[in-house]
Amino acid sequence: MSDSPILSIKDLHAKVADEDIDILHGVNLEIGRGELHAIMGPNGSGKSTLAKILAGHPGYETTSGEVLYEGEDLLELEVDERAQKGVFLAFQYPVEVPGVSIANFLRTALQARLGEGEEVDLFDFQDELLAKMEILDMDPSFAERSVNDGFSGGEKKRNEILQMAVLKPKLALMDETDSGLDIDALQVVAKGVKRLQEEDPDMSVLIITHYQRVLQYIEPDHVHVMIGGQLVRSGGAEVAADLEAQGYEQFKTPATG
Template identity: 55%
Template sequence: MATLEIKNLHVRINDPENKDTREILKGVDLVIKTGETHAIMGPNGTGKSTLSETIMGNPRYEITQGDILIDGQSLLELPVDERARAGLFLAMQYPVEIKGITNMEFMRAAINARRDDDDQMSVRDFLKELDRNLDILNMSESMARRYLNEGFSGGEKKRNEILQLMMIKPKFAILDEIDSGLDIDALQVVAKGVNAMASPDFGTLMITHYQRLLNYIKPDFVHVMMDGRIVKTGDAKLALKLEDEGYAGLRDELGIEAKLVDDDLSEANPDGI
């Protein structure tokens, strides 16, 4: 069993060009173990996407206090590629298109980057695993041969993120609004892929606005984020309550002032990193 721990995390925007140094995360504490599924919900601009990008090492966000650890080892000094090798995977809210490299080339390179030189995945084993996962996601082999996300619809990009997840098999997956822009059929397929990953060696952190995703991927824990903090934790019933009542009642209960602030750079800038 592996553990991803976020300890008293304070983060601000690192954007000196625009003289923007707002604090976004204001003391986030969260522990995720493999074998568990966690969901974070909350209004826009409360720091959800900032948390995912910071865990993965986006340099646009500056950690001013706190730590991020896997099995007790801090990740703060590690660049993005080394965090990926340590077992992290981020399914991005806005997957980017990369010309010149196919999905197949990208995924096999990512898999072998995590392996020792004497344990590289063979082409034969790769294609066998690829065919199995393409079948689960109802994807054609032609999509795997296309350039990474080039010309893909929004739904195809999200499905492709899950294909990468299933091929790479990280310890922890962070799914940043993987359900946004999906119709019900596509959502069910994406959820099928995530559920196929379930094992004692895999943990999930889902970030979403809507309870509907949790109808298909059942969370063990639901966390509510407001004003840069996790303010409430419960089980799946908490998500149902939020769906019925919204966030206003919880804000009033906790005495949190509503803020319509565009705090998440990734929400303000769909191009991401």
């Protein structure tokens, strides 16, 4: 663990945009470089909302609090700027983009990170893409398929990890990547994430999940429990084990306004 945290969330309150539905009620969280955190919580606890807010989803509004990413006010940045600076969100429900191949999509995303006059080297890109696909047990023909178009649930999730592998984020937010995956697919995804962390030990990961299962394959340094829009408990891997044994009922939903 090095110097300053990559992400620092202080007393973050947020609501659904254009509606009076509060979701986050004062979230505090620090993630150091190279750390792997997990936020666990039941449905509707606000954990996915937190991930979306960090990525800049326009459907939510932060009402107070602050988020610093590498010391910079993250909430001031546009969605694409956040991504270009190294934030990556693996979607719970990836969106279909008919007619745009995965290769074209990723090349465009990489190109957008470059300055004017710089070009993605097509051969390097192709090599890189194929190598990453191999790690994720994906057939090379996958690269020419339209993004998520007609993909099975498992293929969509795998495609999210492929994008993460190619775009090499500094902070990866994985929003329920494990949901809907069988054990085999889960292991492939976990292998992919581990490989990425080996390649870049400074990469930080925040895993959002309902279930403890995924944490058997990707071991977290820190586990947090979110209930009613707040982190009610934080600790090491033992928190997850405890949850597995006792469930979420042990935490009383904090009174909200």
